Amino acid sequence: MTGSDSSSSPVAQAPRQTAPPEVGLAELFLLFSQLGLSSFGGAVSAWMHRAFVEQRGWLGETEFAAALALSRIMPGANVANLAILIGQKLRRWPGAVVAVLGLLTGPSLVVIGLAVLYRHYAGNPVIDAALEGAAAAGVGLLLAMGVRSGSAVVGRGPLAGRRAVYVIGAVVILLATFVLIGVARVPTVAAVGVLAPLSIALAYLTGTGPPADEP
């Protein structure tokens, strides 16, 4: 990088370079295990912010914000992505491995334990009914999330000019995704492979940034 590179903002050029205190891998594993197991229904990233930025000061605000933004854009479970990026920052690739293992191992064991119980009791009509009800409610949670993100895509404010083009195009892409994958059962990889470039091009050409309504 040369001295004439003036494109980056001052914030990006001055990340908190105070190297974090040597964090033990075992400590990292335990910390991520705790975060994974105590996270019911989301908000894990908020807990990670508290643990790594506020309480321990191992990461600067800018570093954390950059990692959070990246983990949301990239495919994969957002929380796992964030854990990997934080682990990598603290202890290189062993840190990344330990972070994601810590995050996933505990919850995986819990959920497998629940599944063992399920196998034991499957066939009991009341248990079966209860699970069916929980699945229906689980779909409701999912749909609520979809409605919230969907309204963030549409946004508020007058539908005019470039914004109108983007919003109409985005709604078409949203519906096309739903119909192709949910109704016509087109393979997800193929449908996303076609629709994602179109959707990104639409956002790029209309100069649209990310939806503002992120939690």
Added chain:
Amino acid sequence: MNDDGKIIALILVFAPLSLVSIGGGPAILAEMQHQAVTVQGWMTQREFADLFAIARAAPGPGMLLVTLIGWHVAGWLGVVAVSLAFFLPSSLLVLAVAQVWTRWRGTRLHGAIEAGFAPLAVGLVFAGGLAILATGQTGALAWGVALAVTAARIWRPKLQPLILLALGAALFALVRAVGW
């Protein structure tokens, strides 16, 4: 199918899905259901919906349905295989992109990628919900509960997911117990 075949099938199904799970696990729910129930015949629709419910009720990063499918199909080896297949590709990708990320961040392309993925993620979530519900077996009650929970969460975003899951479970159990 022997066990080796099952492990390979798990990997072949989940590794590509890793790279299209935009916004996380819910994005590939529809495809997981299609593969597990229709294409691979790993389980019935009922079992898939049950595992979905169990995964929703557990703590953690929300991708545990993947783990459960691996476990259901091939035990502990299945868990390891499916976890590697699902988490490794996206993890390597995010680490690679992180190397160039600081130069990207704040550019028009970055904003466009984030904005461009948003409608896809929403469409995928709705497709996933439909894949659980619209299978002929679940009746009007399931749709009613799903829509009621949707409305409740939109109306009161702070309502605890676990409480809503428990209410749905209790309602169904009650209806079954009185022999509807």
